[in-house]
Amino acid sequence: MNAFVLILQRDLRLAFRRWSEIATPLMFFIIVASLFPLASSPEASQLRESGSAVLWMSALLSSLLALDGLFRTDAEDGSMEQLILSPAPFGLIVLAKILAHWAVSGVPLLLLAPFLAISFYLPLEALPTLIIALALATPTLSVLAAIGAALTVTLRGGGAIIGLLVLPLTGPVLIFGTRATEMAINGESALGPLYLLAALAVFAISVGPMAASAAIKVAME
Amino acid sequence: MNAFVLILQRDLRLAFRRWSEIATPLMFFIIVASLFPLASSPEASQLRESGSAVLWMSALLSSLLALDGLFRTDAEDGSMEQLILSPAPFGLIVLAKILAHWAVSGVPLLLLAPFLAISFYLPLEALPTLIIALALATPTLSVLAAIGAALTVTLRGGGAIIGLLVLPLTGPVLIFGTRATEMAINGESALGPLYLLAALAVFAISVGPMAASAAIKVAME
Amino acid sequence: MSEFLQMGGYAAYVWSAYGITLIVLVVNIWAAFRSHTGALVRIHHENRPERSGRQPTVRQIT
Amino acid sequence: MTVTLRVRFVRWFHQLASPPYVYRLAGQLAPWFAVTAGLLLLTGTYGGLVLAPADYLQGDGFRIIYVHVPSAYLSMLAYIIMATSAVVGFIWRIKMAHGLAVSAAPLGASFTLLALVTGGIWGKPMWGTYWQWADARLMSELLLLFLFAGYMVLRASFDDREKADRVSAILAAVGVINIPIIHYSVEWWSTLHQGPTIAKLDQPSITMDMLSPLLVMILGFTIFFAWLLCKRLQGEILNREGHARWVEKLLEEITR
Amino acid sequence: MDCFSLTGNQPVLRAESLEVWRGGICLFSGLNFELHPGQVALVTGANGSGKTTLLRVLAGLTIPTAGAATWAGTVIQRVEGPDRSKVTYQGHLDGLKKDLTVEENLDFYRAFWNSHEPMDCLLEQLRLDGCRDRQIRYLSAGQRRRVALGCMRIKPAQLWLLDEPLTNLDRKGSLLVAGWLAQHAAAGGLAVVATHQREHLIQSASIEIEL
Amino acid sequence: MDCFSLTGNQPVLRAESLEVWRGGICLFSGLNFELHPGQVALVTGANGSGKTTLLRVLAGLTIPTAGAATWAGTVIQRVEGPDRSKVTYQGHLDGLKKDLTVEENLDFYRAFWNSHEPMDCLLEQLRLDGCRDRQIRYLSAGQRRRVALGCMRIKPAQLWLLDEPLTNLDRKGSLLVAGWLAQHAAAGGLAVVATHQREHLIQSASIEIEL
Numbered sequence A, B: 001m002n003a004f005v006l007i008l009q010r011d012l013r014l015a016f017r018r019w020s021e022i023a024t025p026l027m028f029f030i031i032v033a034s035l036f037p038l039a040s041s042p043e044a045s046q047l048r049e050s051g052s053a054v055l056w057m058s059a060l061l062s063s064l065l066a067l068d069g070l071f072r073t074d075a076e077d078g079s080m081e082q083l084i085l086s087p088a089p090f091g092l093i094v095l096a097k098i099l100a101h102w103a104v105s106g107v108p109l110l111l112l113a114p115f116l117a118i119s120f121y122l123p124l125e126a127l128p129t130l131i132i133a134l135a136l137a138t139p140t141l142s143v144l145a146a147i148g149a150a151l152t153v154t155l156r157g158g159g160a161i162i163g164l165l166v167l168p169l170t171g172p173v174l175i176f177g178t179r180a181t182e183m184a185i186n187g188e189s190a191l192g193p194l195y196l197l198a199a200l201a202v203f204a205i206s207v208g209p210m211a212a213s214a215a216i217k218v219a220m221e
Numbered sequence C: 001m002s003e004f005l006q007m008g009g010y011a012a013y014v015w016s017a018y019g020i021t022l023i024v025l026v027v028n029i030w031a032a033f034r035s036h037t038g039a040l041v042r043i044h045h046e047n048r049p050e051r052s053g054r055q056p057t058v059r060q061i062t
Numbered sequence D: 001m002t003v004t005l006r007v008r009f010v011r012w013f014h015q016l017a018s019p020p021y022v023y024r025l026a027g028q029l030a031p032w033f034a035v036t037a038g039l040l041l042l043t044g045t046y047g048g049l050v051l052a053p054a055d056y057l058q059g060d061g062f063r064i065i066y067v068h069v070p071s072a073y074l075s076m077l078a079y080i081i082m083a084t085s086a087v088v089g090f091i092w093r094i095k096m097a098h099g100l101a102v103s104a105a106p107l108g109a110s111f112t113l114l115a116l117v118t119g120g121i122w123g124k125p126m127w128g129t130y131w132q133w134a135d136a137r138l139m140s141e142l143l144l145l146f147l148f149a150g151y152m153v154l155r156a157s158f159d160d161r162e163k164a165d166r167v168s169a170i171l172a173a174v175g176v177i178n179i180p181i182i183h184y185s186v187e188w189w190s191t192l193h194q195g196p197t198i199a200k201l202d203q204p205s206i207t208m209d210m211l212s213p214l215l216v217m218i219l220g221f222t223i224f225f226a227w228l229l230c231k232r233l234q235g236e237i238l239n240r241e242g243h244a245r246w247v248e249k250l251l252e253e254i255t256r
Numbered sequence E, F: 001m002d003c004f005s006l007t008g009n010q011p012v013l014r015a016e017s018l019e020v021w022r023g024g025i026c027l028f029s030g031l032n033f034e035l036h037p038g039q040v041a042l043v044t045g046a047n048g049s050g051k052t053t054l055l056r057v058l059a060g061l062t063i064p065t066a067g068a069a070t071w072a073g074t075v076i077q078r079v080e081g082p083d084r085s086k087v088t089y090q091g092h093l094d095g096l097k098k099d100l101t102v103e104e105n106l107d108f109y110r111a112f113w114n115s116h117e118p119m120d121c122l123l124e125q126l127r128l129d130g131c132r133d134r135q136i137r138y139l140s141a142g143q144r145r146r147v148a149l150g151c152m153r154i155k156p157a158q159l160w161l162l163d164e165p166l167t168n169l170d171r172k173g174s175l176l177v178a179g180w181l182a183q184h185a186a187a188g189g190l191a192v193v194a195t196h197q198r199e200h201l202i203q204s205a206s207i208e209i210e211l
């Protein structure tokens, strides 16, 4: 448990040391979501239609983007070996790293999403569902991205390959997420897809860190 | 000139040594462009409306994504110092690196774009304009991304900060590019924005490598 | 007077625009003064770095 | 005659690179700027809100012009000042020029924000919407805000000030491309946003009693900007000079 | 140095006919040795002879092709839980975070290894007092190595596995490490040290393994 | 080794009251020296004393706070064009591409420096013949250093700037480097070498700069 807290603390401190790193995925999220309407035709009705799609796509991208270095930096400076050799279970350490990543990428995204949704003219009643859906989806996305990062930890250019490996896996998350948003926009109850999102999140968090830690150990051998 | 060819050759070889690196931005491009219709409602008329926007956004993102390591790997393994100390002008070497990057990220994108455009139900008559616009825009995007990569070459998490620095710079390219596509879709002549795109490309290619090389030299100091 | 305040029906827009402008100007003034006095205070509390120019030795080996 | 002029110019140029001189100059100019800016802004506001007649199309809503246009114009001016002085600093290695660029950035960012907000507020009664994504001018003005932000974030990520100066100067220079696009976007594409209004003085599309408060406001904003630029520059110089002898002396004077 | 709670003279680290292959080449085979408490082993050999590989096998980071390394009777990779904190490994890479300061790096490992050693004395020994609040990225090569050695030293482990610890160190640094090794051995610790600077460390060693 | 076309005894590398500050600390100041053709300078000093910084200044990669380093009369940063290929710099990092093989790395630098030296003999000297087609990522630390030294050696430069070239090298490797230095000096070359292993290189040196 001690190790968990320590890793969480260290990774958060590293992220805050360069505050630009926290600001950047967010800025990215905003910029993508605001450039998009520029590139498409500007009518409000249209924006609402593709708004939720754009929100989800850019949430996905910004949570994937920041993940390249999650394990790579540790592997390249030799800390990973020290972490592997620690008495604490390695899966727990990996979980702490994922949690830290989510705290600096996922949480601010949740806080920003409502504003973007409003600027895309999504109806106000849909907001709670949208935020719950994002809150359930972003941890899953982080775990998935972490598995990708673990698989490619000693490969060069892993940053790009992560997208390749992980994007197909994010399909279900995106489908349920946008389905929930759409249902909320149409005024229906979105409980169904939300339950499915929650199930995905539970599954990802319980299995993901183990898979990622196994992959790292093999890659580091 | 010798140095130019050598760097081009080396970078292409490095890219092909890990073929996944070439495949990844493409896969990314395809997946984003095919997940998008999934995430939004799938009607043909709608798709056509956002089709060109999605095409441009994903072209932009995929050309930015692969760029993180363009100078960073060289800086971290010490090759950059050797390149700086070479008798050849450093701007030329940077240009070669950008060209190599464009060849493995931009060119395949150009080849794929028509298929995607068709799958988004864009009118066939708009295709030539779309491809010319992409052909003029992608080098500019590569140069801009290279400037971002150069500015952040010694920063940790530079990968993420690049987005913030480069996306505002890409604004004009996106504005002109989507404008051209839109005009072509409406059956008008898109010569105006295409000329502007060409001007931007010429400007970017003639000034960009100098800016990037100056940035690298300062950052490595 | 109240006619003036109503701005021909555009009161909300005009007054909010002017209000926000006032706020931005005031915040700018405050921030600029703080950046100046802040620098003064910081330097005052810092202690001066001592200049310890170590003299390297150059030896001929015979 | 010309020789003495040139000598004088060269000496002046050298003085401009000397921190204590610039610090003192900025300190002397600041109060004058403050007073002038205050007077101009007060008269301009009075003229704009009270004296100018209501617009025959927009009614009293048009009065937002007196804050919107000056802030929009100043956002661009601030960027140009920032970029030019950064480039000058880069080429001739003048610390003071970098200091000027750094001081202009947060001011420029705030005026950009102000232009966006006042424009948005004005847009609601005029266009029926606060924001129009596809309008190139609005978009490029937003990008200008991001450019300012990027400049400041990039600086913050370097621990070495000189490196930060030189690297961020390159970013500032590259971003200049955005300025003509902001300015000409309304001419290139007919969009929602107003075309040039003031520049066409020969065929005034705006009457004199509407125009004069606007000019006063523009001048007032500019001098206000100059005032705060002086204050920020002073702070920036102190940050850079640290414990130089003249700073120590200055501190002694102040604490005494 | 406190003494480790250990039962007398029994061998604690043992290599049993270790064999490692890499890319179709046998690096070493039939490697047998025993290391008792209080003994330091020096691993020497030409470049590429397998010193690093041997140390990684002993740390449980690499699985040998044949044979086994055991620690107090247990095969090394199977050592779990608190017993793992009895081994420390310092490789060619330093394991430091470039964006954290010297003190923050040391603090992290101190908490991570559950150590209660005082830090001031350690920093003074390493002559890092002046760099305490400096980020690792601004340190010189030798200063980084010193911080890494400090992180190693702070872990209260009985078995030290050190891969070329003298790299980039100046003369005083080398003497410090040699002193540490002697001290460690005297307190009943074990160490396996790979090095090319045999002459600096041979005094403290009791076994030499030449690959 | 071919002789370099140089005019007799005039000083070629000269440091004039060099001074470098880092983070509010003066690393060294008032450093003056001259290096003539055929001379090798050894830079020694404790960790963090500024050896790497001095070499980077001499290579034109870092700008000194005061003073100047000149090469045949020109300030080093202003040296342009073919004259730049008269200087070679080998730092703490090796400048190799991990994904390319030994041969590919050497080939690249050979073409890049416009060199026509034969490679087989070099590989044999470095005892890398067996690793020719192996990617750098699979090499041991010392083998990587050997490849880097090979890349350095292949550039037909007159001034060598080497930062701790003996790091990770075994005994034979150290002897090889010392031999190269002697050979280089005999052929009229110049070298500035930072090292902590003074005893291995002092024979070939004619000036020692202690920071």
Ligand code: HEM
Binding pocket: D065, D068, D069, D072, D073, D115, D116, D117, D118, D119, D120, D121, D122, D123, D124, D126, D127, D130, D131, D137, D138, D141, D142, D182, D183, D184, D193, D194, D195, D196, D197, D198, D199
């Ligand atoms: C968020 C919305 C808006 C933004 C970002 C914005 C931005 C700008 C900018 C950047 C300029 C300076 C252009 C230049 O000097 O080249 C400007 C000028 C101007 N704007 Fe806006 N604007 C907005 C909304 C509006 C609205 C709603 C109106 C009036 C209906 C308006 C009227 C004007 C006028 C009259 C000028 C002066 C044009 C000239 O003389 O060149 N703006 N605006």
Ligand SMILES: Nc1ncnc2c1ncn2[C@@H]1O[C@H](COP(=O)(O)OP(=O)(O)OP(=O)(O)O)[C@@H](O)[C@H]1O
Binding pocket: E022, E023, E024, E025, E027, E045, E046, E047, E048, E049, E050, E051, E052, E053, E054, F131, F134, F138, F139, F140, F141, F142, F143, F168
């Ligand atoms: N995949 C591989 N294919 C071929 N050879 C390999 C592979 N991986 C490692 N090797 C070889 O195995 C050896 C690894 O040796 P190791 O790193 O243990 O050497 P070392 O004794 O530590 O050398 P040094 O003194 O240089 O650090 C090297 O000769 C290396 O070339």
Ligand SMILES: Nc1ncnc2c1ncn2[C@@H]1O[C@H](COP(=O)(O)OP(=O)(O)OP(=O)(O)O)[C@@H](O)[C@H]1O
Binding pocket: E131, E134, E138, E139, E140, E141, E142, E143, E168, F022, F023, F024, F025, F027, F045, F046, F047, F048, F049, F050, F051, F052, F053, F054
């Ligand atoms: N930004 C900075 N702030 C404070 N100190 C710095 C900064 N950058 C470098 N230094 C200090 O400058 C010195 C750099 O020394 P340099 O790398 O030249 O040492 P060196 O003689 O090569 O040492 P080594 O033998 O360890 O390689 C170090 O003491 C380092 O701590």
Ligand SMILES: [Mg+2]
Binding pocket: E051, E052, E053, E092, E163, F140, F141, F142
């Ligand atoms: Mg080794």
Ligand SMILES: [Mg+2]
Binding pocket: E140, E141, E142, F051, F052, F053, F092, F163
């Ligand atoms: Mg050094």
